[in-house]
Amino acid sequence: MTTGVGYSAGTDDPMAPAAPTDSVRAIQGLSPGRLALRRLLKDRVTMVAFFVAIFFVVLALAAPLLEAAKLIDPQTPHPELLGGWGSMPIGPFGGVSPQHWMGVVPATGWDVFSRVIAGLTVSLVVATLAVMISVVVGTVLGIVSGAAGGRVDALLSRVIDFVLSFPQTLMLIALSTIVIDIIQAATGAPRTPASMAFMICVMGFFGWPYFARIIRGQVLSLKQREFIEAAQSLGARRGRIYFKELLPHLWAPILVYTTMVLPQNIATEAALGFLGVGIQSPTPSFGSILNDSVHYARADPAYFMFPGLTLFIVVLSFNLVGDGLRDALDPKADRQ
Amino acid sequence: MKNTKLVAVVATGLGLALTVSACGSATSPGASGTPAASSGAAAGTPVKGGTLRLLSGTQTEHWDPQRTYVGAQIELGNRLFARTLTTWGTVKSDTEQAKLVADAATDTGKASDGGKTWAFTLKDGLKWEDGKAVTCDDFKYGISRTYAVDVITGGPNYAIGFIDIPTNADGSSQYAGPYKKTGQDLYDKAVTCSGNTITFKLKQPVGDFNNTVTMTAFGAFRADKDLGDKSNYQIFSNGPYKLQGTWEQNKGGTFVRNDQWDPKTDDIRKAYPDQITIDESLTAETLYERLIANKGDDQNAIAFPDNAPSTALANIQGGAAGRYVAVPSPYTRYLVPNYKSKVFSNEMARKALALATDRAAYVTAAGGKELAQPTNSMINPALPAFPNTPLPAGEKGDPAAAKALLQQAGMTLPVKITVTYRKNDTLDKAFAGLKLGWDAAGFDTQLVGIPAKQYYGTLQSPDSASKYDAYWAGWGADYPSASTVIAPLFDSRVNITAGGPGQDYGYFDNKEFNAAIDATNAIADGTVREKAWGDLDVQLTTKHYAAIPLIVDKFVFAKGSNVQDAYVNLTFTGYYDVATAWVKK
Numbered sequence: 001m002t003t004g005v006g007y008s009a010g011t012d013d014p015m016a017p018a019a020p021t022d023s024v025r026a027i028q029g030l031s032p033g034r035l036a037l038r039r040l041l042k043d044r045v046t047m048v049a050f051f052v053a054i055f056f057v058v059l060a061l062a063a064p065l066l067e068a069a070k071l072i073d074p075q076t077p078h079p080e081l082l083g084g085w086g087s088m089p090i091g092p093f094g095g096v097s098p099q100h101w102m103g104v105v106p107a108t109g110w111d112v113f114s115r116v117i118a119g120l121t122v123s124l125v126v127a128t129l130a131v132m133i134s135v136v137v138g139t140v141l142g143i144v145s146g147a148a149g150g151r152v153d154a155l156l157s158r159v160i161d162f163v164l165s166f167p168q169t170l171m172l173i174a175l176s177t178i179v180i181d182i183i184q185a186a187t188g189a190p191r192t193p194a195s196m197a198f199m200i201c202v203m204g205f206f207g208w209p210y211f212a213r214i215i216r217g218q219v220l221s222l223k224q225r226e227f228i229e230a231a232q233s234l235g236a237r238r239g240r241i242y243f244k245e246l247l248p249h250l251w252a253p254i255l256v257y258t259t260m261v262l263p264q265n266i267a268t269e270a271a272l273g274f275l276g277v278g279i280q281s282p283t284p285s286f287g288s289i290l291n292d293s294v295h296y297a298r299a300d301p302a303y304f305m306f307p308g309l310t311l312f313i314v315v316l317s318f319n320l321v322g323d324g325l326r327d328a329l330d331p332k333a334d335r336q
Numbered sequence: 337m338k339n340t341k342l343v344a345v346v347a348t349g350l351g352l353a354l355t356v357s358a359c360g361s362a363t364s365p366g367a368s369g370t371p372a373a374s375s376g377a378a379a380g381t382p383v384k385g386g387t388l389r390l391l392s393g394t395q396t397e398h399w400d401p402q403r404t405y406v407g408a409q410i411e412l413g414n415r416l417f418a419r420t421l422t423t424w425g426t427v428k429s430d431t432e433q434a435k436l437v438a439d440a441a442t443d444t445g446k447a448s449d450g451g452k453t454w455a456f457t458l459k460d461g462l463k464w465e466d467g468k469a470v471t472c473d474d475f476k477y478g479i480s481r482t483y484a485v486d487v488i489t490g491g492p493n494y495a496i497g498f499i500d501i502p503t504n505a506d507g508s509s510q511y512a513g514p515y516k517k518t519g520q521d522l523y524d525k526a527v528t529c530s531g532n533t534i535t536f537k538l539k540q541p542v543g544d545f546n547n548t549v550t551m552t553a554f555g556a557f558r559a560d561k562d563l564g565d566k567s568n569y570q571i572f573s574n575g576p577y578k579l580q581g582t583w584e585q586n587k588g589g590t591f592v593r594n595d596q597w598d599p600k601t602d603d604i605r606k607a608y609p610d611q612i613t614i615d616e617s618l619t620a621e622t623l624y625e626r627l628i629a630n631k632g633d634d635q636n637a638i639a640f641p642d643n644a645p646s647t648a649l650a651n652i653q654g655g656a657a658g659r660y661v662a663v664p665s666p667y668t669r670y671l672v673p674n675y676k677s678k679v680f681s682n683e684m685a686r687k688a689l690a691l692a693t694d695r696a697a698y699v700t701a702a703g704g705k706e707l708a709q710p711t712n713s714m715i716n717p718a719l720p721a722f723p724n725t726p727l728p729a730g731e732k733g734d735p736a737a738a739k740a741l742l743q744q745a746g747m748t749l750p751v752k753i754t755v756t757y758r759k760n761d762t763l764d765k766a767f768a769g770l771k772l773g774w775d776a777a778g779f780d781t782q783l784v785g786i787p788a789k790q791y792y793g794t795l796q797s798p799d800s801a802s803k804y805d806a807y808w809a810g811w812g813a814d815y816p817s818a819s820t821v822i823a824p825l826f827d828s829r830v831n832i833t834a835g836g837p838g839q840d841y842g843y844f845d846n847k848e849f850n851a852a853i854d855a856t857n858a859i860a861d862g863t864v865r866e867k868a869w870g871d872l873d874v875q876l877t878t879k880h881y882a883a884i885p886l887i888v889d890k891f892v893f894a895k896g897s898n899v900q901d902a903y904v905n906l907t908f909t910g911y912y913d914v915a916t917a918w919v920k921k
Contacts (some may be wrong), residue, residue, distance in 0.1 A: 056877045077769050079700040085892075086649030087704040107646060107701045190782055280785075281761075282768035295621065295761060299650035 036252075039328040043111050046324025052317040056120060063121040067114075074118040074284055078109030086299065094302030102306035110282075112289075116307050119284035120314065125286070126199050127265035131258055133204025138211025139254060143242045145212065146219025157216075160209040168206045169272070175202075178279040192283040199278045203265050210261065214253050222249055252329040259322035263315040270311055286311045357489045360800065376592045379399055382901060386919035388609040389637035389896075391623040392616040392762035395586055400568050401552035402481040403490040407666075407812075407909035408641030413441075415605060415686030415915045416591055417573035417610065418555040421445070421456045421475070421534075423547050424605055426916045432662045433615050434907035436547060439604060440470065440574075444546050451541035452500075456549070458532040463596040465573040472529035477514060478557030480523055484513025492814065500526045500537045505551070515564060545663075547815045550908075573597075588614040608918035614640075618860035624648040627894040628655035635896040636919045640853055641719035641911045642892035646762045649703050660894040662707065663904045666812035668716050668821075669698075671755075671884040672842035677805040679753055680842075684745035686881035687728075688892060689753075689806065692777035696731040697769025698887050701762050708889040714811070714821055714873045718906070719865075721818035725877055725885075740779035750780035756794070757808035767808070771791055796836045807841050808886075816907070819857065820870035827853050827877060844882040849875070855883035 030038075040046060064071045081095050082088060089095030094103030094112065102112035145156035176198060183194040222228065223246070231245050255259045266286065272278045273287010276295065281288045286307065293304040390412075398404050401418040414423055423439040438444050441456040448455070462470035481488045482495040487509070501511045501522045513521035526537045538545065548554065561572045569583040576599075577591035591612040599607065618626075620642040626634045628651055644652055644660070652660050673680035673689060680686050695710035702708035711717070712725040729737060742751060753774070757763045764785060771781040784804065786794050794800055795807050814820040824830070828845035831838030852872055859865035876882045893912060895902055898920040905913035 075772065076770075077697055077700065077772070079696060082700060083704065084650065085653055085703055085707060086646055087700045088650045106650070107703075107762070108769065193783070235588075281764050292761065295645075295647035296650070299647070302680070 036328045040324060042322050043327065046320060048329075049317040049320030049324065052313065053321050056314050056317065059117055060121040063117045067118065072114035072117050074114040075110065075282075078104055078111070081109050082106065088300055089303075092302075094300045094306070096302070102130050103300075103302050105292070106300055106303065112306055113305060115284040115289055116241040116310050119286050119289050119307070120310070122196070122279060122283065122285040123266050123287070126196055126203070126269050126279070127262055130201045130203035130207060130265050131262050133200065134207030134211055134261060135254060135258055137204070138208035138213050139247070139250065141208065142212040142215025143219055143246055143250070146216035147223055147238075147242055147246060149152055153216075156212070160212050162319075163206065163209045166206065168202075168271065172202055172272055173275060173277050176272075192279060195279045199272070200268060204269055207261055207265070211254070211257060214257060215250055218250055218253055219246055222246055256322060256326040257330060259318060259325055263318035263322070266311070266318070267315050345456055347438040349719045354371075368664060370496035380607050380900065382606065382916075382918040383921065384608050385610050386898075386917075386921060387611040387613060387633075387636060388899065388914065388917055388919055389633060390612065390614045390640040390914075391618055391626065391634075391637050392588070392614060392643075393618050393620040393623055393642040395616055396569075396583075396614075398490050398568055399571050399583060400488070400491075401555040401557065402478060402488050403568065404552045405490060405492050406641075408911055411905070411909040411911055412614075412640075412914065413552045413555075414550075415575070415913070416577040417571055417575040417579070417594070418552045419462065419470075419575050419602075420552060420555050420641045421458075421549045423550050423604060424905065424914055427607075427903050427905050427907070430663055430904045430906070432903070434905055436550070436605065439602075440475075445549070445614050447543075447545070449541075451543050451545070452538050453535060454538065454542075454545045455535045456531055456546075458534070459601050460532075461598045461601045462574060462840045463598065464558060465578045465594045465596050467596050468558075470574050472532055472534045474556035474558055475534050475554075476527050476529055477559045477562075478555050479527060479553075480511075480514045481557060482513075482553055483509055483511045483523070483561070484515050484564075485509075485516055487515060488513070491506075494548050494551065495553065498536075498538050498542055498548065499523075500539045514559070514562075534746060541860070543860075544815070544817060547817075550815070558627065563731060576602070576605050577612055586617055588616045590614075605915045606918070608916075612914065616859045621647065622650070624894060627659070628652060630656070630659070630897050635898040638895040638899055638902055638912045638914075638917070639893050640914075643893055646701070646703050649707065649892060652892060656894045659897060660892055661904055662890045662892045663906060663910065664716075664718055665891045666716055666718060666906075666910050667810045668711060668714055668812070669808065669810045670714060670887055670888045672807045673846075673881065673884070674801060674805055674807065674841070675843040675845070675882075676801040677753075679747075679751055679805050682745055682747075683881060684741050685747065685751065686884075688741040688745075688777055689774065689779070689885045690877075690881050691729045691741065692733050692773045692779070693728075693886070694731075694733045694770055694773035695886055697773070698766040699731070701766035701769060702887060702889050703762075706890075707892070708887045711885045711888045712877055713870075714825070714883055714885055715818045716821075716869060716877060718811060719813055719816060719818050719821070719866075721821075721866035721873070722871040723873050725874050728878070735773055735778075741743045742778045747778075748777040750775070751778060752780045752782070753805040754784060754803065755806045755808070756784045756786055756791075756800075758788050760788065760790040763808065765883075787819065795841045796838065798834070798836045801837070801843060809841060811839075818866055818873070822869050822872050822876075823853050823857070826872075842882060844880065846850055846880065846882075849880070 054215060063072065067074070074089050081090055081104050083090045089104045089106060091097065096103045100111050100113060102116060104110060105112055105115065143157055145153045180194050183189065183197055184191065228241065228245055231241050269278065270290055272284035273285055274290045276291055279285040279288050281292050290309045297304050346843045396410065397406065398411065401413055404413050414420055419440040421439060421441040422436055422444050424434040425437040427434050436444050440458055440462055442459055446455045447453065458470065458472055464470060479495050482491060482493060496509050501509050503509055511523045516773055528535045541652050551658060556574060558572060563570060571579040571583065573594045576594055576597045578594040580592045583589040587825060593610060623642060624644050627637060671693070673686045675681055699705060699708045699710055710727060710731050712727045713723050715722050742749060757767050767783050771783055774781045795809065811821060811825060825839050826844050827850055828840055829850055831840035832843060832845060837843050856865060856868040856872060858867055877885060891910065895903060895912065898921055900918050902912045902917035904910060
């Protein structure tokens with residue numbers, strides 16, 4: 001674990017400047033951050049995944065601009081590209097063409113590629129905001145639980161168990177319509193923002209206990225350390241110990257678990273959307289696209305394959321980045 | 337909610353013209369060949385025996401004959417267990433027009449007094465499943481149940497509207513039905529039994545009253561078997577089949593032969609299968625998957641009453657070749673602007689909405705040009721009154737002209753509107769397209785998809801008037817007269833009450849129009865009368881903009897490979913007619 005105490009680099013450091021003789025090697029001190037970065041840069045799979053993930057994030061951020069610039073167009077129907085019973089796309093692979101890289105949607109002629117990119121934005125926004133809720137709530141409660149100990153710890157641990165034992169998917173399915181209606185009635189928001197708010201809150205709510213547990217474990221070992229005892233004996237207040245002394249030592253697990261929960265949230269949104277919960281067509285998201293395309297799984301498998309494959313790559317890249325980060329930041333847990 | 341309830345539609349010359357013209361543009365051989373494909377499959381001599389399976393994705397709300405108003409149940413009720421005085425004959429192809437024929441009566445009724453009195457004589461040898469004879473009194477009792485409007489709900493109220501019993505000041509009948517018996521003497525005077533002959537005295541001449549009595553609401557009911565509301569799923573048969581055990585809601589039931597039924601009294605029902613099972617636990621998607629796959633028992637199955645969902649259409653031509661049929665749907669899908677909304681109380685805004693409506697998008701979403709046609713008439717093309725009103729601005733609409741109208745009306749653009757539709761995959765896509773057209777015209781459309789179960793209930797709720805600006809709806813005629821389209825939808829007197837708008841969802845309330853409805857009803861000559869209904873339709877859609885007709889679609893049905901001689905009876909409800917179907921071994 002990172003402790004804030006500097007290690008010195010080993011003699012086999014490849015980055016060390018070439019020494020004139022073997023006997024006089026320059027000894028260079030490296031911070032744990034530098035060390036982690038070095039390990040990360042050596043990990044080719046993670047680096048590829050990292051760039052793929054960055055690419056998707058940039059694409060998601062740029063999607064509204066691309067749409068404004070008419071480079072992608074998820075809304076304009078193309079009935080001229082459809083034909084036959086059921087208005088199916090004309091041409092192979094669901095109507096793939098130079099203009100429509102992933103074909104067009106049956107019965108409307110929307111461009112699948114544009115919808116996947118626009119859907120990526122919606123899905124990533126939902127997943128990211130949900131992770132942020134989980135991180136903030138989970139970290140605060142994890143620190144409090146671990147550091148305070150005693151009754152507070154016991155109570156918070158039971159709350160965590162309670163939340164973890166909820167059947168999340170069933171709850172989401174059962175509550176979605178009612179809660180979204182309530183949100184709409186209360187705020188007067190249209191359906192899509194209301195559904196997004198619902199998905200964010202629910203996924204955020206069910207995500208925090210994982211963070212809280214991990215943070216709590218870290219805090220339990222950290223609070224035996226001398227610097228905490230020192231802070232306590234100096235009379236530091238609880239808030240200072242929690243957030244000035246403990247928190248800076250927790251950034252590594254938070255980062256690792258954020259990158260691992262993010263793809264999980266993307267997948268959850270897709271799975272729930274697929275079941276007809278949450279964001280609904282015509283607003284594109286991975287869930288709503290897959291929900292529509294699965295009806296055509298037999299007649300137009302390409303419509304299912306392209307968005308499904310994209311979802312697969314997005315989730316895989318984020319997962320690999322998370323894995324790589326964990327390996328880099330926590331060498332003791334190295335799978336070698 | 338008669339919107340989902342259709343009793344009969346005649347494939348007239350116009351209806352056939354629709355079929356032909358739709359097929360004319362067909363590129364795929366399957367579309368033009370559908371009637372032949374289905375008829376061609378029929379081979380061999382009918383044999384008795386086997387089990388015919390009905391696969392359904394629709395829950396049966398009522399089996400009680402007097403409470404039945406859904407076309408599918410009217411047909412099944414009549415063909416299986418509830419014989420009516422007259423009925424629609426069977427057909428030998430999916431395009432043939434069925435004739436009105438005598439069923440429990442010896443003929444199709446004798447009118448006298450200029451159509452104000454109708455008499456029907458029952459056949460001999462009609463029996464209930466317990467062996468007792470079906471009497472004139474059983475019919476008289478059955479029809480009287482309609483008047484118990486607090487118990488016998490859901491059915492058509494034609495009896496109350498037509499039979500000569502005075503009404504109270506609030507419009508309710510002075511006869512309160514066989515349970516309360518208030519005003520029983522009035523009913524006994526209007527409906528009389530003499531021997532085997534039942535005679536109806538009507539308030540005014542009804543030339544096609546013998547069409548009206550094809551509805552199971554005019555069927556017989558045994559007084560000693562009447563449990564009121566609890567009779568909803570109790571089936572007591574006088575037809576070729578009876579229910580085995582009980583009916584299970586959302587699951588279904590099995591009908592077996594009724595040995596008391598005498599085929600000599602019945603020219604219509606062939607009753608070939610030994611058993612008819614109904615499985616209503618399915619969804620339209622799964623049942624069509626199964627019919628396309630055509631495995632095992634599904635070879636003996638037909639889709640009833642669900643038509644193929646848009647997502648199954650692409651597979652059906654290849655996957656169920658020779659086992660499917662596409663027939664004109666009896667419905668017109670339309671949009672109702674709400675006169676109580678701030679925006680659409682303005683006639684120019686209604687006109688703008690009509691001009692900006694992109695019917696082409698709806699046609700594409702409904703399955704393409706071979707399966708849907710844009711329309712600007714409330715009356716279905718299959719009815720003789722169909723006025724074939726030209727589209728206001730072509731198939732795609734004219735948002736620019738609509739925008740000019742909105743500006744002319746002095747409205748601040750964009751004009752916020754909320755439009756509801758019945759939530760399903762097809763309408764999600766159709767309305768996404770319609771919204772584009774409206775938004776281009778300067779509207780700011782918010783779409784609200786409401787689940788099917790609550791849809792018409794929501795429209796009829798008085799709260800909706802202040803919440804929504806326009807509604808999607810669908811309607812089909814009860815029997816081949818446009819009087820069952822224009823009057824029930826736009827006569828404010830029979831619809832609008834404190835409890836809601838009835839079927840006049842948009843609160844269209846026009847004294848002159850109501851007077852015109854009365855004048856049209858009074859026209860004696862059938863052809864002239866139907867033409868007058870057509871003129872009223874044109875007024876609604878081009879003068880008042882009280883309705884914006886959208887499309888007329890086609891229904892596609894499929895059946896298993898062993899089912900023979902199952903034809904869609906367009907005159908009688910528009911589903912597979914089980915009276916002639918048999919199962920190949």
